[in-house]
Amino acid sequence: MSIAVFGFEESARQAKALAQSLNAAFEPITVRSFPDGESLVRVTGSASLALLYRSLDQPNAKLVEVLLAAAALRDNGAAQVVLIAPYLAYMRQDMAFNPGEAISQRVIGELVSAHFDGLVTVDPHLHRVASLSEVFPGITALDVSGAPALAAALAGRLQPDTILVGPDSESRPWVESIARPPGLDVLVGEKQRFGDRDVTLVVPGIDAVRGRPAVLVDDMISSGTTLIACAGLLRNAGATSITALATHCLASDSDLARLKENGISEVIAADSVPGPVATISLAPVLAQAIAGQCWTEARRA
Amino acid sequence: MSIAVFGFEESARQAKALAQSLNAAFEPITVRSFPDGESLVRVTGSASLALLYRSLDQPNAKLVEVLLAAAALRDNGAAQVVLIAPYLAYMRQDMAFNPGEAISQRVIGELVSAHFDGLVTVDPHLHRVASLSEVFPGITALDVSGAPALAAALAGRLQPDTILVGPDSESRPWVESIARPPGLDVLVGEKQRFGDRDVTLVVPGIDAVRGRPAVLVDDMISSGTTLIACAGLLRNAGATSITALATHCLASDSDLARLKENGISEVIAADSVPGPVATISLAPVLAQAIAGQCWTEARRA
Numbered sequence: 352m353s354i355a356v357f358g359f360e361e362s363a364r365q366a367k368a369l370a371q372s373l374n375a376a377f378e379p380i381t382v383r384s385f386p387d388g389e390s391l392v393r394v395t396g397s398a399s400l401a402l403l404y405r406s407l408d409q410p411n412a413k414l415v416e417v418l419l420a421a422a423a424l425r426d427n428g429a430a431q432v433v434l435i436a437p438y439l440a441y442m443r444q445d446m447a448f449n450p451g452e453a454i455s456q457r458v459i460g461e462l463v464s465a466h467f468d469g470l471v472t473v474d475p476h477l478h479r480v481a482s483l484s485e486v487f488p489g490i491t492a493l494d495v496s497g498a499p500a501l502a503a504a505l506a507g508r509l510q511p512d513t514i515l516v517g518p519d520s521e522s523r524p525w526v527e528s529i530a531r532p533p534g535l536d537v538l539v540g541e542k543q544r545f546g547d548r549d550v551t552l553v554v555p556g557i558d559a560v561r562g563r564p565a566v567l568v569d570d571m572i573s574s575g576t577t578l579i580a581c582a583g584l585l586r587n588a589g590a591t592s593i594t595a596l597a598t599h600c601l602a603s604d605s606d607l608a609r610l611k612e613n614g615i616s617e618v619i620a621a622d623s624v625p626g627p628v629a630t631i632s633l634a635p636v637l638a639q640a641i642a643g644q645c646w647t648e649a650r651r652a
Numbered sequence: 653m654s655i656a657v658f659g660f661e662e663s664a665r666q667a668k669a670l671a672q673s674l675n676a677a678f679e680p681i682t683v684r685s686f687p688d689g690e691s692l693v694r695v696t697g698s699a700s701l702a703l704l705y706r707s708l709d710q711p712n713a714k715l716v717e718v719l720l721a722a723a724a725l726r727d728n729g730a731a732q733v734v735l736i737a738p739y740l741a742y743m744r745q746d747m748a749f750n751p752g753e754a755i756s757q758r759v760i761g762e763l764v765s766a767h768f769d770g771l772v773t774v775d776p777h778l779h780r781v782a783s784l785s786e787v788f789p790g791i792t793a794l795d796v797s798g799a800p801a802l803a804a805a806l807a808g809r810l811q812p813d814t815i816l817v818g819p820d821s822e823s824r825p826w827v828e829s830i831a832r833p834p835g836l837d838v839l840v841g842e843k844q845r846f847g848d849r850d851v852t853l854v855v856p857g858i859d860a861v862r863g864r865p866a867v868l869v870d871d872m873i874s875s876g877t878t879l880i881a882c883a884g885l886l887r888n889a890g891a892t893s894i895t896a897l898a899t900h901c902l903a904s905d906s907d908l909a910r911l912k913e914n915g916i917s918e919v920i921a922a923d924s925v926p927g928p929v930a931t932i933s934l935a936p937v938l939a940q941a942i943a944g945q946c947w948t949e950a951r952r953a
Contacts, residue, residue: 374833385874386874386875386902387709387710387711387739387741387874387902388709388711388712388741389708389711389741389742389745389756390712390745391745391753391754391756392753392754393753393754394752394754395751395752395754396752400874406815408688408689409689410688410690411689411691411712411713411716411717412712412713414712414716414717415715416712416713417765418759419754419759420754421754422754422755422758422759423748423752423753423754423755426748426754426755427752429752438688438691440688440689441690444690444692447727449694450728451694451695451696451724451728452692452693452694452724453692453693453695453720453721453723453724453727454723454724454727455690455691455692455693455720457723458719458720458723462719465766468836487902492855502862503816527947548837573687573688601687603686607785618784
């Protein structure tokens, strides 16, 4: 079975790193735009197991292009096409919060399942569903933890009395798995949401941070509002420094500047979404998960 | 059976006009964007036959949103959801012109067929396929001619010696159907393409335009390169004025300015793609085609 990683231009570096970790070939996917906004997607090379690498931040246009690329890969002879989307959009809207809202998690889940044999993602933002396989019916869906990559990035750069602070109780096991290798203490907040930009946070036991450095850990930095609220609490409680660590950083340059203004001295993120702070390679954890899966047992007819 | 037209903001005016022509309700679809680029699509109202109006110029993001809207309409009780896309993208790439190119017409055709019970479009840009039903397997696909709307727009505003000029032999029957009601002469060019922006044109019998006004007619104005080449030929042959008439105008403001600089005194287009020259309403021809179809005979299981 031949295997290759196919990557779009905006994340060619990350796709190449994954190919290297898998000892597989990398093949570029090119996209040319027509005046009406159509995309002409072209793949070079072929493989019986085609790993199509693309994070789905700003997902709408990217989704159509990955469907086009998947078809071209099959036309080129791929027996299986697996979508490697380190950041996966549309996982939060798992119900209609107001009448008439599209349940996008279901629509996108079925769409991906209809066009791919498998999906690999990192730390998806799931709420009311227990596992990815509920969202992606009939295909292999791997939910890779970014925690080992984040923990490795912390190793050797922290004072031993640093406290890791997670945003909410849902994240506790994940935050603890980052804290365990370096042996750090953990606090977990309780986040109350009143909208996607309106969040209230309390951190039980926060007095423990007095005179110690704190690292805020979250799966995703979006606009950064949650981080800023939490940083305020930590500063008031006497933390000596505040760093933020996340798998997915979607923050814009102005959002990142605002984080700095609000006392977060450094932001470190994995490279699921390319950007200035996305320095932690997810290639090792992705490669381990992909290599450990028996892809020849195709679930598709 | 209840029927309603559901429209997105960018073409609410056109969708409302269609609803009025059908004596049906209009219901707005709202879209809210999240920081990661996800769209929260919400529909209000419901109908057993839901006509989802959206042209697919700049198609990629719009395609994902119409899939989300279709799902929400079904959740709201629609028995049938029909996509009314006066401009339909991805109809040209019906084969891989180079190895590895995605055959987007097939992918998008299957995608629309999997999510909608029907499709209605106007003057689609088909080449090697004879009919829309080949592109949209298993659903009702209506190919509405914009010619009656274009002919009606010409009525009364032209000198009787005006000549209509079509771009190529494929377009002859369509151009003739526009020329017939006002009783105008027709010339048809022969277009040789060397790429999507590189076109060579000859017009057999062009000497007939000497001392007469000419109207260039095409299904689509893209960047306008074809029109400019043709206008040059007509000017050299002695045309007294040159107007352009099209169903779909995708030209940007700078493209339109360039047309004017190259002697095309006026551009008139149908309103499939909203824009400054899109003044001809397609609502009457769309309504007639939709009302003439027996939608209760659903072809979907």
